[in-house]
Amino acid sequence: MTLAEMSAGDRGRVEQVSGDPAVVQRLYELGLLEGEEFDFLGYAPLGDPLELRVGNTRLSLRLADAAGVVVSKL
Amino acid sequence: MSSRPLTVALVGNPNTGKSTLFNALSGLRQHVGNYPGVTVEMKKGQFTHAERRFDLIDLPGTYSLAARSPDELVAVDLLLGRRPEEPPPDVILSIVDASNLDRHLYLTTQVMELGVPVVVAVNMVDVAAAQGVVVDVAKLAAETGLTVVPIQANKGTGLTELKAALLKAADGHHAPKAPVLPQPLEAEAKTILAGVNGQVPEFLARRLLLDINGATENWFVGKYGEALRTRVQEARKRLADAGAAVPAVEAKTRYAYIRKVTAAAVTKPAVRPKSGSDKLDRILTHKVWGTLVFFAVMFLMFWSIFTAATPLMNLIDAGSTGIGKAIEGAMSPGPLRSLLVDGIITGVGGVVKFLPQILILFAFIAVLEDCGYMARAAFLMDRLMSRCGMSGKSFIPLLSSVACAVPGVMATRVIENHRDRLATILVAPLMSCSARIPVYVLMISLFLPAESAFAQAAVMFCMYMIGFITAPVVAWILRKTLLRGPRSLFVMELPAYKRPSLRTVGLRVFDAGWQFLKRAGTVIFASMVVIWAVQYFPNTTADGTAYEGLVATAEEARDDAKKKKEDAAEEEKEPLEQEEAKNAAEVKRLKAEWQRDSFLGRTGRALEPVFAPLGWDWRIGMATLASFPAREVIVGTLRILYEADEAEEGQADPLRASIHNDWDNDPVRGKYRVPVALSVMVFFALCMQCASTLAVIRRETKSWLWPLFCFAYMTGLAYLGALVTFQVGKLIVGAVS
Numbered sequence: 001m002t003l004a005e006m007s008a009g010d011r012g013r014v015e016q017v018s019g020d021p022a023v024v025q026r027l028y029e030l031g032l033l034e035g036e037e038f039d040f041l042g043y044a045p046l047g048d049p050l051e052l053r054v055g056n057t058r059l060s061l062r063l064a065d066a067a068g069v070v071v072s073k074l
Numbered sequence: 075m076s077s078r079p080l081t082v083a084l085v086g087n088p089n090t091g092k093s094t095l096f097n098a099l100s101g102l103r104q105h106v107g108n109y110p111g112v113t114v115e116m117k118k119g120q121f122t123h124a125e126r127r128f129d130l131i132d133l134p135g136t137y138s139l140a141a142r143s144p145d146e147l148v149a150v151d152l153l154l155g156r157r158p159e160e161p162p163p164d165v166i167l168s169i170v171d172a173s174n175l176d177r178h179l180y181l182t183t184q185v186m187e188l189g190v191p192v193v194v195a196v197n198m199v200d201v202a203a204a205q206g207v208v209v210d211v212a213k214l215a216a217e218t219g220l221t222v223v224p225i226q227a228n229k230g231t232g233l234t235e236l237k238a239a240l241l242k243a244a245d246g247h248h249a250p251k252a253p254v255l256p257q258p259l260e261a262e263a264k265t266i267l268a269g270v271n272g273q274v275p276e277f278l279a280r281r282l283l284l285d286i287n288g289a290t291e292n293w294f295v296g297k298y299g300e301a302l303r304t305r306v307q308e309a310r311k312r313l314a315d316a317g318a319a320v321p322a323v324e325a326k327t328r329y330a331y332i333r334k335v336t337a338a339a340v341t342k343p344a345v346r347p348k349s350g351s352d353k354l355d356r357i358l359t360h361k362v363w364g365t366l367v368f369f370a371v372m373f374l375m376f377w378s379i380f381t382a383a384t385p386l387m388n389l390i391d392a393g394s395t396g397i398g399k400a401i402e403g404a405m406s407p408g409p410l411r412s413l414l415v416d417g418i419i420t421g422v423g424g425v426v427k428f429l430p431q432i433l434i435l436f437a438f439i440a441v442l443e444d445c446g447y448m449a450r451a452a453f454l455m456d457r458l459m460s461r462c463g464m465s466g467k468s469f470i471p472l473l474s475s476v477a478c479a480v481p482g483v484m485a486t487r488v489i490e491n492h493r494d495r496l497a498t499i500l501v502a503p504l505m506s507c508s509a510r511i512p513v514y515v516l517m518i519s520l521f522l523p524a525e526s527a528f529a530q531a532a533v534m535f536c537m538y539m540i541g542f543i544t545a546p547v548v549a550w551i552l553r554k555t556l557l558r559g560p561r562s563l564f565v566m567e568l569p570a571y572k573r574p575s576l577r578t579v580g581l582r583v584f585d586a587g588w589q590f591l592k593r594a595g596t597v598i599f600a601s602m603v604v605i606w607a608v609q610y611f612p613n614t615t616a617d618g619t620a621y622e623g624l625v626a627t628a629e630e631a632r633d634d635a636k637k638k639k640e641d642a643a644e645e646e647k648e649p650l651e652q653e654e655a656k657n658a659a660e661v662k663r664l665k666a667e668w669q670r671d672s673f674l675g676r677t678g679r680a681l682e683p684v685f686a687p688l689g690w691d692w693r694i695g696m697a698t699l700a701s702f703p704a705r706e707v708i709v710g711t712l713r714i715l716y717e718a719d720e721a722e723e724g725q726a727d728p729l730r731a732s733i734h735n736d737w738d739n740d741p742v743r744g745k746y747r748v749p750v751a752l753s754v755m756v757f758f759a760l761c762m763q764c765a766s767t768l769a770v771i772r773r774e775t776k777s778w779l780w781p782l783f784c785f786a787y788m789t790g791l792a793y794l795g796a797l798v799t800f801q802v803g804k805l806i807v808g809a810v811s
Contacts, residue, residue: 021286039571045361046457056174058568
């Protein structure tokens with residue numbers, strides 16, 4: 001499944017990050033890399049973007065970009 | 075040697091307390107440095123320690139040295155000592171957040187490769203400790219080979235130790251234990267370097283390979299030709315085959331190193347405790363509550379501008395009137411007195427009056443930004459903003475434009491995508507800035523009494539809504555036409571909430587106030603004087619007599635009659651009162667004629683057919699034209715133009731009273747008071763009347779095309795908006811009566 005398909009309260013692990021090189025690099029820099037576990041916090045009131053916590057960082061990204069992140073639910 | 079000042083470059087992630095540390099170190103001894111060819115500005119400050127001067131440069135907050143824009147490349151070049159404007163840094167000061175050390179050390183590991191001594195300031199050790207995160211500074215120093223100092227920038231703790239460490243690091247030898255990127259990558263970087271005859275630092279050669287389509291790549295290709303891009307792409311392919319695919323290889327290497335370092339130096343609780351920040355976010359990013367809080371905060375902002383600023387505004391008003399009266403009494407009539415009293419003091423006084431509102435607004439924005447709420451606002455708004463071709467990051471520049479489009483346009487630098495950024499710049503001036511407040515306040519006061527503060531705030535809120543609605547629509551149209559292109563990147567951190575620093579907020583507010591006053595003193599002041607001149611001259615009647623003399627004579631006769639009347643016996647008062655009234659009317663008539671006949675009046679009357687469909691008379695039209703360099707000018711200009719009616723004793727605002735009386739005797743504006751006032755407000759809401767904003771757009775876009783385009787579309791939109799407002803309003807008023 002992809003990151004864009006998770007629901008609030010889920011916990012997951014990053015399996016593969018792909019997509020626009022700029023987005024991929026930024027996600028890596030912010031600590032969302034393969035093998036990393038995260039808490040899926042939910043979606044913005046209008047349904048997009050989504051929010052997750054990896055380490056001690058709360059991250060927000062759009063569904064379109066999150067679709068490039070393959071995850072597994074824990 | 076010891077007299078040479080040390081250059082310290084301050085780097086850190088956004089929301090690390092970097093600005094707080096910069097302000098704590100340099101205090102008020104700071105200024106802004108500009109760099110030709112790019113739009114980036116960096117703050118520079120100074121401090122002294124152990125009789126040694128330190129020059130501190132505050133680099134923009136960033137997560138990484140992977141430059142994606144020419145602006146970010148400037149910061150990298152500066153660190154590498156490649157900018158001619160700045161000496162190469164002697165020390166790099168890297169500030170990291172103790173509670174999130176893993177992520178913050180990422181940038182530090184990049185900085186370690188620059189060959190410059192690095193001092194790490196571990197900030198907010200207190201906050202981390204409260205969460206159970208303990209950083210062992212000695213172990214961190216041992217693992218990284220860097221000097222590490224714990225600080226609490228907001229309380230000023232650890233600064234003396236930090237300064238001492240900077241001094242020691244600059245003069246001492248340094249041997250950082252930096253992470254080692256895989257050998258194939260180093261080898262490819264060396265090959266690239268050999269291909270350009272070793273003319274660039276090795277660091278940039280690595281960045282060229284690592285940052286796909288980044289600013290470094292564009293710079294290299296621009297300098298060494300398109301063939302280089304092909305060589306780089308081939309090198310990246312070889313790296314992927316060797317199991318070192320970019321950009322993943324960098325992140326994996328660095329995070330593996332960081333994990334090792336933090337495993338030794340950081341103790342964390344096994345289960346992450348729920349922080350107060352998390353609890354707050356459950357409410358503030360909630361579907362219903364979050365949206366409600368958002369709108370409540372916005373409304374509170376405008377409401378406080380109205381209520382809190384009023385007493386101060388009245389004080390400034392009374393002060394400038396007092397000074398004007400004093401000068402009028404001390405000088406004889408003539409162009410100089412008129413220039414001083416009617417041009418300079420009245421004009422500038424009318425502008426400075428709005429300083430309290432600007433300060434309050436900037437205080438709000440600074441607090442929202444400093445406490446971390448701005449990022450939540452971007453999170454809440456991104457769906458809306460991306461729908462109209464901008465990003466959640468456009469929200470901060472647009473909201474800043476509510477105070478002033480100049481910093482707003484500059485704040486668009488955080489938007490990576492060029493088209494997103496351009497769209498945001500072009501619509502930012504549509505947001506109702508503080509310079510429009512004077513116009514709104516004046517116009518609202520013409521049809522709503524001062525007692526109905528709630529109704530006033532509601533109308534004001536509507537005026538702001540015009541910008542909030544028009545800007546996205548225009549941006550959407552632009553992104554579908556002129557700025558068509560791919561969607562943008564939006565990956566954003568939501569920083570933990572924190573108590574805003576009084577110092578940071580104070581400096582922002584001070585800066586904003588100072589900028590506004592400087593404008594009042596330059597652009598606005600200059601146009602006030604020009605407007606006074608075209609309104610004062612030619613100052614001659616048909617037979618060549620100066621109006622000013624005639625007015626003075628009539629005023630004298632009027633005052634004479636008044637004085638005689640007071641001294642006279644009861645039965646002699648009647649004729650003297652008539653005498654006084656006759657001369658008072660003559661004063662008004664002469665002044666009005668003087669106005670109508672001035673250069674300004676002649677132009678205004680010639681253009682009256684253009685203003686008539688908006689419900690405006692030549693004076694409103696003229697004052698509007700006069701305020702094209704700076705919106706605030708309209709109030710001062712109207713003050714001069716409507717001075718034809720003497721203010722009555724005891725009136726709180728003579729200008730309001732003057733316009734009110736004038737409109738009462740006017741068939742159009744008397745009957746359609748509300749539509750006329752609204753039409754003026756709508757025009758000002760939509761029009762680009764700000765020389766400073768145009769100058770900033772020119773600077774940020776590096777082109778005259780975009781400021782001209784912005785000016786043209788906004789002026790057209792404003793005329794159309796005002797036209798529709800008045801014509802529809804007229805129909806409504808007609809139907810009601």
